[in-house]
Amino acid sequence: MNFLTEPVGLSHFLAVGAFLFVTGVVCMATKRNTLGILMGVELVLNGANINFVAFASPYFREDNLGLEGNLLALFVIVLAAAEAAVALAIALNYYNNHSTIDVDKANELKG
Amino acid sequence: MLTPEDSLPFLLGLAVLLPLVSFFVIFLFGKWLEQLGAHIATGAIAAAAMCSLTAAAIWMAQHAPPATHHAHPAESHAVISQSSVHLTALHDGEHDHDHADGLVHGEHDEHADDAHFVPPVYTGHWYSLGRFYGSEVAINYYIDALTIVMFCVVTFIATCIHFYAGGYMHEELHEVTDHEVTLADGTHLKRPGRYHRFFQYLSLFCFSMLGLVIAGNIAMTFVFWELVGACSYFLIGFYVERQSASTAANKAFIVNRVGDFGMLIGLMAIWASLATFNFGDVDRNGDGKLDPHEHGLFSLLRPAGENGLHELRVPDGMVLQGAKERVEEMIVAAQPGTTTADLESQILAQVSLWRDGKAKGDATHYGYWLLVIAGVGIFCGCVGKSAQFPLHVWLPDAMEGPTPVSALVHSATMVAAGVFLVARFYPVFAPEVLLVIACAGCITLLIGGSIAIVATDIKRVLAYSTVSQLGYMMLALGVGGWAAGVMHLVTHAFFKSLLFMCSGSVIHAVHTNEMTEMGGLRKKMPYTAYTMLVGCLAIAGVGVPSALGIPFGFSGYYSKDLMLEQAYLFRSANPLWGSIFFYAATGGAAVTAFYMFRMWYLTFAGEPRDEHRYKHAHESPRVMYVPLVVLAVMAVAIAWPIFGNYGLTNVIEQGRPIGLWSDMASLDGGYVWLHESKSHADEIRTPVGLMAFGAAMTGIFLASAMYLWRVLDPTDARRTFAPVYKFLVHKWWFDEAYDVLFVRPAKVIAACCVWIDKQCIDRLLHGLAWSVRQIARCGEAWVDQGAIDGAINWFAAKTYSTGAALRGMQTGSLRQYVMFIVVGALAMFVLMSFWSYGFAR
Amino acid sequence: MTNFPLLLAAEINWHTVFFYLTSFIACGFALAMVVSSNVVRMAFFLVLSLAATSGLIFLTGAHFVGAMQLMIYVGGTVVLLIFGVMLTAQQAFISMKTKAGDWILALIVGGSLLALLTQIAFSVPAWRSSDYQARLQAEVTAAEEEIIAAMAADNRTELTAAEAAKLRPLLAKVKYGQPELTSQVGLGLVGVRVDKPELDSLGYSGYLLPFEIVSVHLLVVLVGAAYLARSKRSAVMQTPEGDAR
Numbered sequence A: 001m002n003f004l005t006e007p008v009g010l011s012h013f014l015a016v017g018a019f020l021f022v023t024g025v026v027c028m029a030t031k032r033n034t035l036g037i038l039m040g041v042e043l044v045l046n047g048a049n050i051n052f053v054a055f056a057s058p059y060f061r062e063d064n065l066g067l068e069g070n071l072l073a074l075f076v077i078v079l080a081a082a083e084a085a086v087a088l089a090i091a092l093n094y095y096n097n098h099s100t101i102d103v104d105k106a107n108e109l110k111g
Numbered sequence B: 001m002l003t004p005e006d007s008l009p010f011l012l013g014l015a016v017l018l019p020l021v022s023f024f025v026i027f028l029f030g031k032w033l034e035q036l037g038a039h040i041a042t043g044a045i046a047a048a049a050m051c052s053l054t055a056a057a058i059w060m061a062q063h064a065p066p067a068t069h070h071a072h073p074a075e076s077h078a079v080i081s082q083s084s085v086h087l088t089a090l091h092d093g094e095h096d097h098d099h100a101d102g103l104v105h106g107e108h109d110e111h112a113d114d115a116h117f118v119p120p121v122y123t124g125h126w127y128s129l130g131r132f133y134g135s136e137v138a139i140n141y142y143i144d145a146l147t148i149v150m151f152c153v154v155t156f157i158a159t160c161i162h163f164y165a166g167g168y169m170h171e172e173l174h175e176v177t178d179h180e181v182t183l184a185d186g187t188h189l190k191r192p193g194r195y196h197r198f199f200q201y202l203s204l205f206c207f208s209m210l211g212l213v214i215a216g217n218i219a220m221t222f223v224f225w226e227l228v229g230a231c232s233y234f235l236i237g238f239y240v241e242r243q244s245a246s247t248a249a250n251k252a253f254i255v256n257r258v259g260d261f262g263m264l265i266g267l268m269a270i271w272a273s274l275a276t277f278n279f280g281d282v283d284r285n286g287d288g289k290l291d292p293h294e295h296g297l298f299s300l301l302r303p304a305g306e307n308g309l310h311e312l313r314v315p316d317g318m319v320l321q322g323a324k325e326r327v328e329e330m331i332v333a334a335q336p337g338t339t340t341a342d343l344e345s346q347i348l349a350q351v352s353l354w355r356d357g358k359a360k361g362d363a364t365h366y367g368y369w370l371l372v373i374a375g376v377g378i379f380c381g382c383v384g385k386s387a388q389f390p391l392h393v394w395l396p397d398a399m400e401g402p403t404p405v406s407a408l409v410h411s412a413t414m415v416a417a418g419v420f421l422v423a424r425f426y427p428v429f430a431p432e433v434l435l436v437i438a439c440a441g442c443i444t445l446l447i448g449g450s451i452a453i454v455a456t457d458i459k460r461v462l463a464y465s466t467v468s469q470l471g472y473m474m475l476a477l478g479v480g481g482w483a484a485g486v487m488h489l490v491t492h493a494f495f496k497s498l499l500f501m502c503s504g505s506v507i508h509a510v511h512t513n514e515m516t517e518m519g520g521l522r523k524k525m526p527y528t529a530y531t532m533l534v535g536c537l538a539i540a541g542v543g544v545p546s547a548l549g550i551p552f553g554f555s556g557y558y559s560k561d562l563m564l565e566q567a568y569l570f571r572s573a574n575p576l577w578g579s580i581f582f583y584a585a586t587g588g589a590a591v592t593a594f595y596m597f598r599m600w601y602l603t604f605a606g607e608p609r610d611e612h613r614y615k616h617a618h619e620s621p622r623v624m625y626v627p628l629v630v631l632a633v634m635a636v637a638i639a640w641p642i643f644g645n646y647g648l649t650n651v652i653e654q655g656r657p658i659g660l661w662s663d664m665a666s667l668d669g670g671y672v673w674l675h676e677s678k679s680h681a682d683e684i685r686t687p688v689g690l691m692a693f694g695a696a697m698t699g700i701f702l703a704s705a706m707y708l709w710r711v712l713d714p715t716d717a718r719r720t721f722a723p724v725y726k727f728l729v730h731k732w733w734f735d736e737a738y739d740v741l742f743v744r745p746a747k748v749i750a751a752c753c754v755w756i757d758k759q760c761i762d763r764l765l766h767g768l769a770w771s772v773r774q775i776a777r778c779g780e781a782w783v784d785q786g787a788i789d790g791a792i793n794w795f796a797a798k799t800y801s802t803g804a805a806l807r808g809m810q811t812g813s814l815r816q817y818v819m820f821i822v823v824g825a826l827a828m829f830v831l832m833s834f835w836s837y838g839f840a841r
Numbered sequence C: 001m002t003n004f005p006l007l008l009a010a011e012i013n014w015h016t017v018f019f020y021l022t023s024f025i026a027c028g029f030a031l032a033m034v035v036s037s038n039v040v041r042m043a044f045f046l047v048l049s050l051a052a053t054s055g056l057i058f059l060t061g062a063h064f065v066g067a068m069q070l071m072i073y074v075g076g077t078v079v080l081l082i083f084g085v086m087l088t089a090q091q092a093f094i095s096m097k098t099k100a101g102d103w104i105l106a107l108i109v110g111g112s113l114l115a116l117l118t119q120i121a122f123s124v125p126a127w128r129s130s131d132y133q134a135r136l137q138a139e140v141t142a143a144e145e146e147i148i149a150a151m152a153a154d155n156r157t158e159l160t161a162a163e164a165a166k167l168r169p170l171l172a173k174v175k176y177g178q179p180e181l182t183s184q185v186g187l188g189l190v191g192v193r194v195d196k197p198e199l200d201s202l203g204y205s206g207y208l209l210p211f212e213i214v215s216v217h218l219l220v221v222l223v224g225a226a227y228l229a230r231s232k233r234s235a236v237m238q239t240p241e242g243d244a245r
Helices: A010-030 A034-056 A067-098 B004-033 B035-062 B073-077 B145-168 B195-214 B218-236 B243-274 B297-301 B316-322 B324-333 B340-356 B368-385 B394-400 B403-411 B414-424 B431-454 B458-478 B482-510 B526-540 B555-573 B575-604 B611-616 B622-637 B648-654 B676-680 B682-708 B714-720 B722-729 B731-809 B814-839 C004-009 C014-035 C039-059 C063-088 C100-121 C132-154 C161-176 C182-190 C197-202 C208-229 C233-238
Strands: B121-132 B135-143 B176-182 B188-191
Touching (some): A010 B814, A010 C014, A010 C100, A034 A067, A034 C039, A067 C063, A067 C182, B035 B195, B135 B145, B135 B218, B145 B195, B218 B243, B218 B368, B218 B403, B243 B297, B243 B316, B243 B394, B368 B431, B394 B403, B403 B414, B403 B458, B414 B458, B414 B482, B431 B575, B431 B731, B458 B482, B458 B555, B482 B555, B482 B611, B482 B622, B526 B555, B526 B622, B526 B682, B555 B676, B575 B682, B575 B814, B676 B682, C014 C039, C039 C063, C063 C182
């Protein structure tokens, strides 16, 4: 039971990030709802973001990324917001044109 | 009387002979005995079990087992330097300092952590068959902790199976109508019952297995080895009138012959170079001293050495055999006037140089390849008996025998014989051989596990599960986990016999093997259902991972964790192969849990799928379910370490052969086998325990999702993975491939011979004329139509098909593109790691 | 391993406890989101998972980023998504089932990716634990001992101003951790690096340029989104059921 008394390290944060990342990927691969896929993308970006802030934290490593990591995380958040806006617009447009939001129906470019 | 030197051979010898007596009694008077025959056989094996347990008690009283080893923390990180493990050469006479009384060696129990530890062994002599030039063919015994453990396991399980079979084979007491055999006139075959004969073979089977376990020399081993094979032939073909049964019996026998051919080569290589059959040292003339010809092959192959580590050493005979050309050169170059004795001593002086590759200008390690061949040859025999790739095809077909036979064949006798033999011959195996064993085990476990996923015949699922578990044992032995492999052999024997007898009980109740016609049976037959659930939990290795405080679980949990730990340890020294082995084993654990629970859910959970069969199902009689309960208790508790130092692990640890208490390396130093005690370190146990737990839980969860909660539809999955499914249902096309590769060519050659014999001359004359015409026609067909038209058409067709093939990638499905990305990333990583481990080295 | 009494005796590391708490909430709700097939519930689970993630970010000391995560992500992006859900929430699309084959494939591929990534995360021994707290404690103890020794030598009971100034940042570090201050982040965005002053002399402009690029990007995105999402007025006018929408 000594895992509650020992300080956590960088690896633990990376593992949580990896878990969120994989959950996002699985979400993207299994949801048929366009919005579900968008949510998966958000999770993936979040998982990556945890890595940035964890590498930037002074609590885990002496030679941390410092401010750079935090700023990159901020940019990621902002870009995720922008991406969500555009993707949502695309999704709504798709819904207007096809009267469905099932991505499996969107295979007109199939070879 | 109660000294182990006297009592152990007596008790174990009695345990071997009792089934033989039972066999002869039933053989001679079987017809008049009727049901009494079963009682005789059961009584004999039960008495043998009592003898074995008494022997075990005497053994333990004499030799307190050592504590399980925990490596020093600093040591577990260390990958040993290669220089410390190269094979050392020493003269023969120096290693008998600890053989003072010649009969009992190594009473150093309290020094178990010591690399110089010599396990306690009792060797001796019963009867001499003949003597050729100083080497003797005899019946003698070799008793160590492994022998004791195997005796207890075999007799105990066989006793349970005898009781069970008494109920299961009940209908053979009267005249039997075999509904699976239709005669020419359309009626079913009627034949007299063969109750006594079944028990007669069963007794012979137990006798031969016990004889194999106690055998003290190679010749005896080989005789009992073949007897085991013959008995399995009788029992698999018990319903001889059925075409499938007789074919399966033939298949088992012939496939085993292929393996035994290799084994003979291995045994001959050992005998020719060591001139002894014995495993251990036997003081034949009783003078209390060991003469050179009284040494057994273990002490010849692993002399104590300068450092006392008993490292493997190529024997002189093999060196001379390998360096034959050098010897001839020496004889030719000898000065005239040199006496034969001088020449001989010169050559012998060279032997140790040749062995170590230290001869002037010649770094070849003479004789080493012969040792490797001997090891691989012996392993070939085990491949056949233990159903390893590529000779695993007979085991699933052996389902044609009655279910008690399957239970016996799959747990304690036939397939256990192969693993036992690898464990017994372990000191003989060079590291290269261990790598071969590990590879065969790894492939086998993947093949068996994958086929078991799709099998619908309840006994076939279990059969492929056995194949897979045997692969596990071989893998564990191959990566250096002697105790891990033997441990799994024991625990597997208990839960697999339990599972088979449960399946027999189900088949007895519903009269079908197809799981698609079962379902919901747990209400009708609770004893069978819940003992089988215990078996499934045990084989899946369910338990509390050691990271959470108290490592505790079903028996399979202990042995599976030991094996995975050893694979993980192997990986720390050999990244490339170790990674493959470890991930195959971990994935195999998930697959095991999946198919076992799939089987349980399909059989016992849910709604009945066949109302008619469900209505007639009933719990088996008490004589059948009581052995199930007994075995279920053993499957839970056999590996519990609560008996202090007297747990199963410690007793097995006591049987570890000499020379395995230190690290080993292959000849070129490229592969390193770390000593097993290092795998018990916490930094290996914690991640491995968690991964094994995760794998088992994943498998159970997925099986529950598909077959219990019905969240995921199995038929849907089958459709999605149609090509994979087809591949697995056809068992990787092994039978078909062997048919094409071996059976048909043989038939074709035979047909060719007939054809040449009958029509040789005619065909020659006609053929000449015909061939001239044909050449002209071919000229036209090939050059004009084939070469010119064909090239252009081929190019066009290839272009088209490439385009069409690439078209398939553009599925237009967003979700599949996501999968492509992830798979690509994974593949890139795998390639990179292969590059850095494999090529850049 | 079997040291239950230790649980009572040893000091529990609250940073670790909160890490496990928040990470289990984040992972649990992310998993719930994957498993759930109802899109409305998925959106709700996503909000909780992202909020817990911001807690994780706070635990690394990046307070400003954590706050932004809460505001932009939880407050903005997810609300946007929920709008999308509401706009498209018709009975047929609320829960759409996926084929079992796709699930199994995704689980196998995802599982192997997870195994790979986790293994990599734990492959560097130095990353498995942190000695930050121990180091900080040692630093504080050393400073305190030095001051006590000085006080004993001078035979006084009051701290001098220099000693107090030396001790204060250390005690603040113990009490508040080492958060990246909002002002540092803001100055970094406009081009001044207060955390690494040595960079200023080299003509380094901080994150001014990326900041500008991102702002232009946001503008473009806003215009684009508005353009994409606007309803086609002419088409709506011509179709009779356009009014019903």
